Amino acid sequence: MMKALVNKKSSEQASETEISVNHQKLIDATIETIAKRGLADTTIAHVAKRAKVSQGYANFRFKSKDNLLISSLQYLSDEYKKSWQKIFEEKNIDPIDRIIRIIQNDFSSKIANRNKISVWIAFYSEVKFRPSYLAICQRQDEIYSQQMEKLVSEINNITNQKEFTPKEVSETYHSMVDGLWQRILFDPKIYTNEFCKNLVLKYFKSIYVNEDRFA
Amino acid sequence: MMKALVNKKSSEQASETEISVNHQKLIDATIETIAKRGLADTTIAHVAKRAKVSQGYANFRFKSKDNLLISSLQYLSDEYKKSWQKIFEEKNIDPIDRIIRIIQNDFSSKIANRNKISVWIAFYSEVKFRPSYLAICQRQDEIYSQQMEKLVSEINNITNQKEFTPKEVSETYHSMVDGLWQRILFDPKIYTNEFCKNLVLKYFKSIYVNEDRFA
DNA sequence: ATAAAAATTGAATGATTATTCAATACAAAA
């Protein structure tokens, strides 16, 4: 069978940043398997089958199951990061519009869907016992929080809001997002993405009373 | 060795509500083991050793590992429920004082500590794949939410607050609590119980602007 | 004290699963 490398124009151009098709197929299959069966029931055999490679290959390619799981979490983290980085990097956009874009992103169906959330929570649940999981999650949180605080700070200036510090608003938002994601898992009938997004908007409305865009 | 039944005054008084010492010892050991090692690494052997009974007995007593885990989650759920039920049942207490008591309870060290939280999240992470876990979690949420909404409704009346519905406030609070518990796991240095409690109080301050008890 | 019943043990069993690796298929180079 032929399983070629992608990006490989010629053998000399091979580099450590090069990713094989199978590499990505296995990461995708891992995330899908965790979403469908749960982390506890995710075996190399299931993942390999879903990725349509042999069980031995999956292990060979990632050296260990542990490593495959870490790579999958890293991928998920990068994917999420890209989606909000893009919004933070947009030019000529009003801070309030920007934060609304951030909220929309956090509750978009691409980000806040039951499959993705169940995978996140699966990893979260092991964070206390796996330093490598913790490191990935913490690194992500740190940058996100930093950017959020800066953004809230701008909004506070514009609106002349002094009662609530950027840190407070940012942390409250962040915890609401995490909490609401969790509840989407429990009861997606009630916690639709619309419902969650509006709840968050309403929170901002309570802080920035005169700003109609949060209504 | 003697392993006696507790509450057993005489053999005739035996009833299905009777709980043996070993039953509780095993549930405690299960929760401790999940807290110390994570759900993925919690084996009957570990639990039995911690409870100081034989491995065979642990299985015999609960019929299966699955059943032991479900019983442990139920116990955790009951324990939490008792702590807030007590507050909801207190008489002659002002609604605002009552909700402050609820907040204090949710971030008391007995409830919001890393061990308990890691166990909750371990179960949460499997909720999508285990209907029995889901049922326990949902049942708890339902009653809690119901009581919270009623309480917020009273507060809204007293304070003449019309902008935010009881459901909105209650859901926002609930998601904040879930989210903050999660973050206590990630970074207990930053997310101390005090910090979390104050963040929530500040949220209520943003809703009930003139109420100084939330300050 | 003795017998019967119940509780508890611990070793054996069988199932599951990550990991290894010799064998094979394939691609690139000559």
Next chain:
DNA sequence: TTTTGTATTGAATAATCATTCAATTTTTAT
């Protein structure tokens, strides 16, 4: 085409673990 190196397979291995159960200890009833 032949050779050489790399990718991939799939079956074997070894470890882990829930579950079972015959044997033993402890409790209860007589």
